[in-house]
Amino acid sequence: MLLVFVAGSLSRCEKKSVFSGKQGLILYACVLLGVAYWLLDARTDQGVDLPLQTGRQELTLSGVVTAPVEHGPGRMTMIVAVDSVHRGTASRAARGNLRLTWRPCQSGNECEPETDIFRGDRITVRARIRPPFGTRNPGGFDYGAYLRDRGIHAVATVRGLGRIQVQRPGVSDLSEWLWSWIDRGRNRVRQVAVSTLRQPARGLFLGMIVGEQNDIPPDVRDDFMTTGTVHIISISGSHLGLLAFVSFLGVRGFTRRMPSRWLERLSCILTPRQLAVLVTVPMVLFYTLLSGAHVATVRSLLMILLYLYAVWIGYERQILIALGIAALGTTLADPGALYALSFQLSYISVLAIALVFRWSTNDVEEDEIPQAFTDKVKHWGKQYALMTLAATVGTVPLVAYYFNQVAWLGLFANAVVVPFVGMLVVPLGLGASLIVLLGGLGHLPFGWVHQAIMDVLTSVVGMLAGIPGAEWHVASPSILSMAGFYLCLLMALLSRKRTLRIVSVSVLVVCPLWWTWSPRYVFEDETLRVTFLDVGQGDATVIELPGGDTILVDGGVAYERWDIGRMVVGPYLWDRGIRRLTHVIATHPQLDHVGGLAWIVDNFEVDHYWSNGIQRTNHFYQRLRDAVAKRGLVERIAMEGKSLVREGLCRLISLNPPLVENDATLHDFQGSELNNLSVVLNLTCGKHSILLTADAEVEALARLTDHPLVRSATVVKIPHHGAKSSLNRHWIQQLNAKTAVVSAGQGNRYGHPAKDVLQAYEPMTIYRTDSHGAILLSAKTDSKEIRVRRTADRQPVPLDLSDYSPGREWENMSRFWEIWVRNE
Numbered sequence: 168m169l170l171v172f173v174a175g176s177l178s179r180c181e182k183k184s185v186f187s188g189k190q191g192l193i194l195y196a197c198v199l200l201g202v203a204y205w206l207l208d209a210r211t212d213q214g215v216d217l218p219l220q221t222g223r224q225e226l227t228l229s230g231v232v233t234a235p236v237e238h239g240p241g242r243m244t245m246i247v248a249v250d251s252v253h254r255g256t257a258s259r260a261a262r263g264n265l266r267l268t269w270r271p272c273q274s275g276n277e278c279e280p281e282t283d284i285f286r287g288d289r290i291t292v293r294a295r296i297r298p299p300f301g302t303r304n305p306g307g308f309d310y311g312a313y314l315r316d317r318g319i320h321a322v323a324t325v326r327g328l329g330r331i332q333v334q335r336p337g338v339s340d341l342s343e344w345l346w347s348w349i350d351r352g353r354n355r356v357r358q359v360a361v362s363t364l365r366q367p368a369r370g371l372f373l374g375m376i377v378g379e380q381n382d383i384p385p386d387v388r389d390d391f392m393t394t395g396t397v398h399i400i401s402i403s404g405s406h407l408g409l410l411a412f413v414s415f416l417g418v419r420g421f422t423r424r425m426p427s428r429w430l431e432r433l434s435c436i437l438t439p440r441q442l443a444v445l446v447t448v449p450m451v452l453f454y455t456l457l458s459g460a461h462v463a464t465v466r467s468l469l470m471i472l473l474y475l476y477a478v479w480i481g482y483e484r485q486i487l488i489a490l491g492i493a494a495l496g497t498t499l500a501d502p503g504a505l506y507a508l509s510f511q512l513s514y515i516s517v518l519a520i521a522l523v524f525r526w527s528t529n530d531v532e533e534d535e536i537p538q539a540f541t542d543k544v545k546h547w548g549k550q551y552a553l554m555t556l557a558a559t560v561g562t563v564p565l566v567a568y569y570f571n572q573v574a575w576l577g578l579f580a581n582a583v584v585v586p587f588v589g590m591l592v593v594p595l596g597l598g599a600s601l602i603v604l605l606g607g608l609g610h611l612p613f614g615w616v617h618q619a620i621m622d623v624l625t626s627v628v629g630m631l632a633g634i635p636g637a638e639w640h641v642a643s644p645s646i647l648s649m650a651g652f653y654l655c656l657l658m659a660l661l662s663r664k665r666t667l668r669i670v671s672v673s674v675l676v677v678c679p680l681w682w683t684w685s686p687r688y689v690f691e692d693e694t695l696r697v698t699f700l701d702v703g704q705g706d707a708t709v710i711e712l713p714g715g716d717t718i719l720v721d722g723g724v725a726y727e728r729w730d731i732g733r734m735v736v737g738p739y740l741w742d743r744g745i746r747r748l749t750h751v752i753a754t755h756p757q758l759d760h761v762g763g764l765a766w767i768v769d770n771f772e773v774d775h776y777w778s779n780g781i782q783r784t785n786h787f788y789q790r791l792r793d794a795v796a797k798r799g800l801v802e803r804i805a806m807e808g809k810s811l812v813r814e815g816l817c818r819l820i821s822l823n824p825p826l827v828e829n830d831a832t833l834h835d836f837q838g839s840e841l842n843n844l845s846v847v848l849n850l851t852c853g854k855h856s857i858l859l860t861a862d863a864e865v866e867a868l869a870r871l872t873d874h875p876l877v878r879s880a881t882v883v884k885i886p887h888h889g890a891k892s893s894l895n896r897h898w899i900q901q902l903n904a905k906t907a908v909v910s911a912g913q914g915n916r917y918g919h920p921a922k923d924v925l926q927a928y929e930p931m932t933i934y935r936t937d938s939h940g941a942i943l944l945s946a947k948t949d950s951k952e953i954r955v956r957r958t959a960d961r962q963p964v965p966l967d968l969s970d971y972s973p974g975r976e977w978e979n980m981s982r983f984w985e986i987w988v989r990n991e
Contacts, residue, residue, distance in 0.1 A: 173198050208502045217263035217321045218252060219298050227253035228265065229291045231343065235350055235459035236284050238357065239381030240727070243269045245284060246319070247292075263320035265296060270326045282333050285350035287343030289334040294323035300913035302701045302735055303940030303958045306643050306742045308569075311913070316503060349456050353377055356457065356600045363611035368621030374400045375588065376596035378458035381728070387625060390632040392570070395559065395577020396584045398512070402458040405516075407451050407467045409589030410597070411475070414450050418443040444475045450597070457600060462501075463509035469493050470517065486521045490514065511565055519561030520554045522660045555581050561656065563679060564649040571741040573639045573679045580631050584624070592620060641682040642742045646987035652678050684744070695817070695852045697882075697944040700739060701936040701958065702731045704888065704912030704919070705759035708859060709739065710850060713948055714814045716749040720848065720859055725762030725787060732763025737770060739941075747772040750812060750819075752805065754846040754861035755779050756788045768794040777811060779824050779846050780804040805846045816853045816948050822874060823847035823867055842887060843867040849876040853948025858904070860886035860893075868895040878903055881953070882944065885909040885928060889920020899927050906955065907931040908942050961985050 177191040186194075218226060230249035237244040245267050252261040269284075269292075284290065299322050301311030314322065325331065336343035357379060360372050370383035380401055391397040398405055422430070422439035433442065455468045470493040477489050494514055497504050504510045559577045567573055599612045611617060631637065644652075652675065659671035696711040702723030710718040717740075723731025740746070751773050753761040768776070768791070776795050780802075782788070795802060805811060805821040812819035824844040845861035858880035860868075864887060871877050872895075883904040887893035888911040907928045911919040915937070925933060932955075934942045940958030963979045 170198070170202070204499075205502050215263045215320050216261050217249060217265070217296060218261070219296055219321055225293050225295045227291065227293045228261070228296070229253070229289065230265065232284060232286050232288050232290060233264070235286050235353065235378075235461070237381060238379055241270055241272050242381075243271075243284060244381075245269070245290075247290060249321075264318050266299070266314060266319045266322045267292065267294065268322075268324045269331055270324065271328050271330075282331075283351075283354060284331070284333055285347045285354065287336045287340070287345075287347035287350070289336065291332040291334075292323075292325060292330060294325045294330075296321040296323045297914045298322075300703070302703055302731075304701050304735055304739055305698075305941060305943070305958055305961075307735060307738055307941075316506065349460075352604050353457060353459060356603055359603050359609065359611050362609070363614040364618055364621070367625050368618045371400060371621045371624065372596060372617060375402065375406065375592060376457065376600060378402045378461065378464070387629075390625075390628045392572070393574070393576070393632040393638050394580040394584070394628055395566075395574025396580050396628060399584055399588050402454075402461075402464055405585070406589075406593060407454060407464070407471050408517075409585065410454055410593055411447050411451050411471050413590055413594060414447040415443045415475075415478075418446045441479055444479050448472065448475060453601070454593075454597060457597070462504075463507070463513070466493070466497050466504070466510060467513055469496060470513070487518075490517055490521060508565070508569055512562055515561050515565060516558040519557040519656070522657075523553050523557035552582065555585070560675065564644055564652050567641050567679070567682055568643045568649065571640050571643055571738050573641050573683070575639055575679075576631060576634065576637050580628070583631075584628065587624060587627075592624065595620070639679075639683065640741045640746070641679065642744055643738070644678070644682050648678065648681070693947060693949075695855060695944075695946050695948060697850070697857060698739070699884070699908050699910055699934075699936060699942040699944075700735060701941045702735055702763070702910070702912075704915045704917070705731060705762070706754070706861065706888075706910050707731065707736050707763065708884075709736075709743075709745075710819075711743070711745075712812070712814050712817050712852065714817070716812065716814050717745050717747070718750045718752065718812065718819065719748050719764075719767065720752045721754055721760040721861070722751075722763035722767050724759045725765065725790075730763055730766050732766035736763055736767055740771065745771075748774070750775045750777060752776075752811070752846060752848070753778040753791070754848075754859075755841055755844060756781055756783045756785070756791075757841065757862065758785070758787050760861070761791055762787045765791040765794040768798055768800070773798060773800060775803060775811075776800040777803045777805045777846070779844055780806075781841065781844060805848075811848070818851045820849050820851075820876065821846055822849055822871055822876060823863060825870070839864050839866075839892060842892075847871065849880065851876070851879075853946075854951050855882070855946050855948070855953060856880045857882040857884075857944075859884050862887040862893070864890075864893045865895045868893065868898040872898045872901050877901065880904045882906045882908065883931070885920065885924065885933075887919075888915075888917070889924045890917065891921045891923060894921070894924050894927060896927055902931075904931055906934070906944075906953070908934045909936070911935065911937045913937045 174195060177195055180186060181188050181191045228247070228249050229251045230247040232245045233248045234246040247265045247267050249261050249263050249265050251258055299311045299314035299319050301309040301313065303309050336347050357373060357377050360369060360377070364372055366382075367384050367387045370387065373379040373382050378401075383400060388397065388400065391400050419439045419442075422433070422442055425433070430439075433439075437445070451468060451471055455464050458464050470490065473489040473493050474486060477485055482488075497510065556578060559574070559581065563573060595613075595617065599617065602608060602612045655671040655674040655678075659668050659675065662668050662671065693713045694711075695713055696709075698709045698711075700707040700709065700723070705723040706721040707723045708720040710720065712718070719736070719740075722736050725731060740748075748767070748771050751764060751768060753764055753776075755761075756778070765787070767773075776798075782792075807821060807823055807825050809821045810818060811821060823846065842862040842864045843866045845863050845867070847861055847863050847867065848859040850857045850859070856876065856879050858877060860883065863871075868886065877898075878901055880902065881904055883902055883906070885893075885907050889909045909920045909925075920935065920937075934955065934957060936942060938959070943956040943958070944953055945956075946953040961982050963982045964975070966975055966979070
């Protein structure tokens with residue numbers, strides 16, 4: 168289909184004399200070569216041989232650290248190219264990339280690792296390694312697939328001192344030794360910044376100068392996200408471009424103001440532009456190495472170096488050619504880069520800027536640029552405003568698709584934040600880092616200046632983020648609508664017909680409004696939808712009633728950097744066009760059930776909040792209570808027999824916990840006792856009855872065995888993630904349900920769901936979030952038929968030529984239709 172479309176487009180361009188037939192054939196040959204190269208590169212990894220573990224067994228591994236080590240609060244994360252595996256006294260060769268997280272401190276203790284680890288070091292570690300897992304939800308981000316696309320074949324976490332043995336590379340291993348030396352310099356700057364600066368200045372300095380993102384406080388990151396300036400806190404093409412821009416203009420301006428005699432002598436060797444290029448190149452190289460030379464940064468470096476070369480030879484206006492060469496070089500080295508967010512954002516934003524720059528300066532020669540200072544300010548201010556607008560508008564679909572947000576405030580915030588960072592923060596930070604490296608200082612030079620500057624930046628961004636309506640969340644657009652957006656953007660920039668340009672601009676304005684409204688779901692009236700989200704080892708269920716009410720039962724887990732509410736539940740609700748929750752129900756205060764609810768209550772409108780009334784002193788529970796209090800919600804107790812929802816033909820009734828004395832609600836229950844007091848719910852909607860059992864164990868299930876709403880259930884959620892502690896065979900025998908759903912995490916260390924439990928429920932059709940991803944149930948209230956969809960089924964299936972059939976190809980086409988058009 169792609170080749171037919173390209174051939175038709177080239178033929179049409181030939182007929183319109185855009186290029187000759189010979190040129191069209193050359194272009195088509197390039198496309199064929201690209202497809203062939205992609206097919207060769209798209210083969211699965213050959214020779215990967217890592218013994219992945221599903222239980223708690225540990226292995227001893229050896230390998231070389233191949234990427235800059237990432238530091239975070241209480242942890243270090245590294246990529247290790249494993250080359251050997253040891254079992255007792257026996258060892259064998261192995262091959263594969265391991266993402267290893269080391270937490271040297273035990274929970275709640277302060278400690279320092281006995282040794283630092285750098286890129287190029289050889290390490291030996293004993294750990295339980297497992298495949299990279301993620302969550303699979305409609306339109307959601309799959310972290311496991313992301314790691315696999317980056318070439319990560321396994322992950323592992325080790326805790327405690329002395330777990331890793333390190334061997335430094337020798338000078339004979341020149342490449343490893345060189346990278347280790349560079350990483351030591353980065354670590355030196357990081358340690359100095361940590362000892363000198365306070366939060367949040369420390370996290371911002373490390374993010375923008377050293378390339379370490381893990382120390383930025385979440386609330387500060389949220390403010391940058393809201394204002395559309397989040398790109399500025401992670402080193403990317405914009406940072407290198409700003410540095411190159413400031414350096415180039417500064418050196419060229421200084422050179423042109425030299426005494427005429429000096430300038431004449433210099434011109435015999437170099438022009439001011441060439442001298443500016445010579446100074447700028449080592450500066451961007453230094454910044455790239457200091458930031459860790461990550462793949463995305465190297466891509467941007469390549470683009471900038473090509474453009475600087477174009478400036479050197481006098482072809483600086485051919486930025487589109489330089490951009491094309493950089494993109495070609497990047498995709499030749501890694502064709503999969505096309506699907507990388509950093510690649511897409513970098514090249515789309517630069518392409519938009521280049522097109523606008525060419526459009527705005529098409530008929531302007533350099534000697535026509537105003538010479539008076541005020542006129543220069545107006546001229547370049549206009550150019551800067553146009554480029555900021557171009558970069559923001561050009562990345563609107565990508566930001567909406569990946570982050571469910573239209574950062575309209577970025578049009579204004581970037582005009583303030585980008586020059587501030589590019590002309591002040593980055594040059595000062597690089598200068599201070601260079602002084603630390605050359606002078607061996609134990610503190611950051613002019614640390615108070617850096618602290619003050621970062622505090623001002625944080626305050627300005629926080630103030631902008633507080634503007635009402637700054638957060639504009641949308642449903643992630645479909646691939647088809649994104650293609651239409653970019654087509655209209657090209658027509659608005661390149662078309663010479665005024666009417667066509669007006670229509671294109673109108674579509675560009677309408678698209679974000681369309682995504683905000685999410686109208687593709689307005690025709691689902693009278694439909695009951697229940698979605699068991701894939702949240703790993705935890706629970707989260709979204710119920711959409713025919714009348715429009717939305718109920719969220721539990722919200723998954725929340726860790727330091729992985730909040731299921733933020734990463735999974737919230738994006739799913741936005742994609743469904745849901746911004747208001749009628750009821751939020753916390754079945755029981757355990758981390759894997761209510762950890763993510765705090766973020767949900769903070770960021771969505773909530774009418775009613777329900778719980779089982781049990782209070783705990785844990786941090787995650789106190790965070791949820793604070794969020795509920797901040798919203799002004801009254802915590803209601805969902806005791807046995809309580810009717811939580813009555814809407815049309817639908818009823819949501821609590822079957823558990825039993826009525827208890829008031830003082831018992833203050834008791835800090837633990838383990839099975841707490842699980843047996845979980846809120847068990849029955850949803851009856853027309854001819855359908857769904858039983859949500861939370862973490863109820865044998866004792867609670869025995870009490871509910873003869874309940875009529877248990878016997879009448881047509882769908883049952885298997886209790887406690889399929890744990891053996893909830894295996895009550897008598898209770899199962901009383902069920903008349905045809906469908907069962909179990910929520911568990913892939914490769915979880917508990918072994919959920921247990922084989923005995925699955926066998927006990929075998930008369931039913933069992934759906935598992937660990938195997939199938941999110942499970943979506945939909946039904947009409949007046950019909951007994953219920954439709955079940957598994958998220959895993961929406962993924963296209965690779966077909967071998969030996970096993971090819973038109974029917975299977977058609978199934979793949981339908982899957983692509985769901986992804987590209989319906990975005991489900």
